[in-house]
Amino acid sequence: MANEKQYPMTAEGKRKLEEELVKLETETRKEIVERIKIARDFGDLSENAEYDSAKEEQAFLEGRISTLKSMIRNAVIISEDETDNSVVSLGKTVTFVEIINGKPSSDEESYTIVGSAEADPMEFRISNESPIAKGLLGRAEGEEVAVQTPGGEMKVKIVSIK
Numbered sequence: 001m002a003n004e005k006q007y008p009m010t011a012e013g014k015r016k017l018e019e020e021l022v023k024l025e026t027e028t029r030k031e032i033v034e035r036i037k038i039a040r041d042f043g044d045l046s047e048n049a050e051y052d053s054a055k056e057e058q059a060f061l062e063g064r065i066s067t068l069k070s071m072i073r074n075a076v077i078i079s080e081d082e083t084d085n086s087v088v089s090l091g092k093t094v095t096f097v098e099i100i101n102g103k104p105s106s107d108e109e110s111y112t113i114v115g116s117a118e119a120d121p122m123e124f125r126i127s128n129e130s131p132i133a134k135g136l137l138g139r140a141e142g143e144e145v146a147v148q149t150p151g152g153e154m155k156v157k158i159v160s161i162k
Contacts, residue, residue, distance in 0.1 A: 007071045008090050008128065013118030014075045021068040024061060032058045071117050078115070085161045088113065088136045090128055093162045096136070099144060099155040108159060113137065 039051035119127035135147030
């Protein structure tokens with residue numbers, strides 16, 4: 001247990017995981033147990049698709065509950081206010097522009113770097129384990145950085161860190 005993975009996250013991210021865990025344990029688990037109970041009443045379990053589906057969903061749910069408990073237990077809270085804004089670090093929002101043919105583009109992109117537990121690219125929150133974040137972490141405003149992405153190397157210039 002001493003070697004369990006740590007999950008860096010904001011206090012808000014941990015709160016959301018705790019809320020999800022409570023919902024899964026109190027509501028979703030009961031719903032699935034009820035579905036299993038109803039499916040059993042259909043008779044022969046060997047040819048009962050509803051029963052098989054509910055049991056698969058139950059297995060998935062229990063796996064998610066186990067994962068959430070581990071993430072919450074091993075959460076390392078990062079404060080977005082305590083660290084300085086001179087370098088890119090966890091909890092910071094970094095704005096950058098891509099450098100194309102040696103010139104910065106005019107299209108700025110901003111992402112908040114968070115732990116993998118609360119990453120959500122659709123909300124512009126990227127994991128500290130993502131290629132872009134790995135390239136940006138520890139870098140300063142104004143710095144030009146070569147970032148390795150699955151599509152190849154990309155050069156960016158850091159515009160601001162908040």
